[in-house]
Amino acid sequence: MLPSSVMFKASPMLLSHLAPLENFGHSLKTVAYLFRPSTTEQIVELFRLAERENLTIGLRGSGRTYGDGALNAGHIVLDIRRMNRILEWNPHTGVIKAEPGVTLQQLWQYVLEDGWWPPVVSGTQFPTLAGALGMNIHGKNNWRAGTLGEHVLAFTALLPNGQEITCTPNENSELFYAIISSAGLLGVFTSLTLKLKRLYSGNVRVSAWAVPNLREMLTDLDQFKNEHDYIVGWLDGLAGGNGLGRGQIHGADYLHADEDPQAARTLRLDYQNLPDTFFGFVPKASLWFLMQFFTNNFGTALVNTAKYAQSRFLEHQKQYIQSLVAFNFLLDYVPGWEKAYGPGGLIQYQSFVPLETANAAWAEMLRLTQRRGLPTSLGVTKRHRPDKFLFTHAVNGYSLAMDFKVTRSNRAKLQQMANEMNEIVLQAGGRFYFAKDSTLTPEAAARYLGPETLQRFAALKAQCDPQERLQTGLYRRVLKPILVTMKQSVSR
Ligand SMILES: Cc1cc2nc3c(=O)[nH]c(=O)nc-3n(C[C@H](O)[C@H](O)[C@H](O)COP(=O)(O)OP(=O)(O)OC[C@H]3O[C@@H](n4cnc5c(N)ncnc54)[C@H](O)[C@@H]3O)c2cc1C
Incomplete structure (x- = not known):
């Protein structure tokens, strides 16, 4: 639900972007300023706009998350689905580089006839690669193949401070293992390179x-x-x-x-x-x-x-x-x-x-x-x-x-x-x-995540996004209260 504290901006440009947005399960109804950038430069511009207007930015793919992880009531939401080009494809090695808004469906349809398949898929084919890696999805083969993040060779991400970085398991490794799985709260995927699974039959x-x-x-x-x-x-x-x-x-x-x-x-x-x-x-x-x-x-x-x-x-x-x-x-x-x-x-x-x-x-x-x-x-x-x-x-x-x-x-x-x-x-x-x-609840999340993970997240959030520009309903409901409590206990 839209929090009663949400005030909408009077700017006609912003008002023209107001849109209703829901979670996948339709159990949460929100209104946000929805933008659909098609380039990294446009995302940079939107970070500037957010700063000028004192708004936060929530990232969104296909909105297949069940809860509030891709909602940002009263603030800006970036729907990245227009960034949906396959950038490079090697049918001999099965290595593909794609923009963040490419969906699992688009991916398998592109590579199948060359005898390849996404190594990990969710129970629906509509998620985008960025959304899938924001959450680090698993499939019915999790025991054998791990999560989708384990098949990423490299990605580029735009940090809220305007810097675009490349991460691999060896280069910027801490951010590699954090931006994948951190629910769009540390940086914006701008391209993803994955190794796919060889197939001999459909x-x-x-x-x-x-x-x-x-x-x-x-x-x-x-x-x-x-x-x-x-x-x-x-x-x-x-x-x-x-x-x-x-x-x-x-x-x-x-x-x-x-x-x-x-x-x-x-x-x-x-x-x-x-x-x-x-x-x-x-x-x-x-x-x-x-x-x-x-x-x-x-x-x-x-x-x-x-x-x-x-x-x-x-x-x-x-x-x-x-x-x-x-x-x-x-x-x-x-x-x-x-x-x-x-x-x-x-x-x-x-x-x-x-x-x-x-x-x-x-x-x-x-x-x-x-x-x-x-x-x-x-x-x-x-x-x-x-x-x-x-x-x-x-x-x-x-x-x-x-x-x-x-x-x-x-x-x-x-x-x-x-x-x-x-x-x-x-x-x-x-x-x-x-x-x-x-x-x-924040209390339950703090108990399962544990202090070490939370301290690492707090440090990375301060490094990549010191103004807390990237936020979602999930962040404000669960993670932010934990970070506030951690800060208070340090300053006591
Ligand atoms: C029917 C159904 C079945 C499902 N089955 C499974 C399953 O088997 N296994 C599983 O693991 N999950 C499953 N899911 C969950 C779903 O795969 C995930 O929620 C996935 O994240 C959805 O991707 P999306 O593109 O819709 O992203 P969204 O839901 O829009 O966003 C997901 C997260 O990614 C972040 N994000 C979006 N774009 C970017 C970006 N450019 N950079 C960084 N972060 C970004 C968002 O902020 C958000 O936190 C299922 C969902 C449904 C509806």
Whole structure:
């Protein structure tokens, strides 16, 4: 929501840029001065404008972040999607240099026919490279491939002080590992160079199996993590008793050279593109409307029961071939699916918990959501490995992402429940992910990030952005209060 303290500037030029902006889940509504620069020089100019007008700047890609990480109510937002050119491409080495607004979709569509694929993708293909690296996304292959940041060879970034720097894992290394993952709060990516993944087919071989409870879900995600390139679980958040945390696991594998006699066809765009209709006649664009009837607890229970029965009796231990796009971007099958959650939208609560403590923590958490009458409408589990980035969300363990419908009457209850879940995660030694967060308190964030990370962030913020020009809702809600408390405790 727009804070009541926000005052809009009277300048007609600025007023002409006022635009409503929301988070992906449509649970937050803001108004900001929206600019869409197409060059680095224009970004430099916008920093000057912000300084003159005493405004802050929030960076935004495709706005696929679930919470307030790409919002900046009452201030300037830079939407970088017009900076979307591929700058260099070497189809022999798989090294690509691109502008920050290139999306994952644009990237795979550009390189697929040469036999390459982004090494890490999120569950949707619409994020930009800058947005994806601002948060340092992971995919269903996090255990095998790490985060997207681990495949970046170099990037250039504009700092709020006007300096443009080049970072690689060896040059300006501290900033390399900090600007990737720091949610657009240290510098603006202006170009990114990545090494892509070699492909011999546009298909993956998928294995599906049902798991009767949470313990077996986690055991299998761990046991089969090295046998599949990708591994992911769907979890039924409404099942209780012995079936608590039951669901289905999908493992998927790239096909090796010579395994796909149709490779020339499966590596083509027309083979990969998702169909416009379901069952050949239901237009996908209208499906979110029908889904509305299944976002309440009763509808979710019906869908989950049917889905689990299907996974247990029809798909158990089945293998099939699926296109890379269909496997990776399942959620893109239904455009605008998030609108099915109604005017209050949805939030996602994702926690990352170590191997040893995940089962007990999430069993407690699932029971809590059921007791509160706020079970998740969609639960997704993955296996993760740690990484070296400043605001890393990963652990040697698992993640559980849970979607919740937000309504006017449950908003406060959801926040209260999130606070209780935070305590469970923190007690279990777990972490959180800014891309998915809308409920973290500064206290909870300070506990999972720890003093060393926070001191490094404070020092880098002072070095790169001493006037705190780069800000977002997330910064003001979570990080700034922590920095203020740290300063106060030093001066005491
Ligand atoms: C359906 C769905 C599925 C998803 N699945 C996954 C998943 O599997 N794994 C995962 O990790 N995430 C997942 N996400 C989250 C999503 O991938 C991230 O939030 C990603 O950051 C979105 O990119 P974006 O381009 O939309 O960026 P935005 O959401 O617009 O911005 C993301 C961050 O990047 C910063 N930023 C933007 N531009 C720049 C720039 N030029 N320089 C520096 N920083 C910048 C912003 O300030 C912001 O903090 C999913 C999201 C959705 C909606």
